[in-house]
Amino acid sequence: MLILTRKAGQSLIIGPGATLDPSISVGELFRQGPIEVMVSSVSGGRVRLNIVADRRLLILREELIHDAA
Numbered sequence: 001m002l003i004l005t006r007k008a009g010q011s012l013i014i015g016p017g018a019t020l021d022p023s024i025s026v027g028e029l030f031r032q033g034p035i036e037v038m039v040s041s042v043s044g045g046r047v048r049l050n051i052v053a054d055r056r057l058l059i060l061r062e063e064l065i066h067d068a069a
Contacts, residue, residue, distance in 0.1 A: 002051045002059055003040070010062065012049070017058035029054055 004012060014035065016022070036052040051059055 002053075004049050004051065004059075004061060005046050006049060006061075007045050007047075012051075013058075013060045013062055014053065015058050017056050020056040024056075029056070 006012065020029075032054060033052075035054075035057070036050075038050045039047055040050045041048040053059060
């Protein structure tokens, strides 16, 4: 599980990670279940998100997308 805190107007990016074989089927990628995003808390202008997804997916705060490229 990944836990991220976001403020209003911030986002996150979910895409293929470096270990994801581009020929994999969608069925295989979601064999263990769907991506689950749960709001675990809200405090002032911050929202805490719990994210469960296949480990082959890359989940980044949008401000880090250029660092990952």
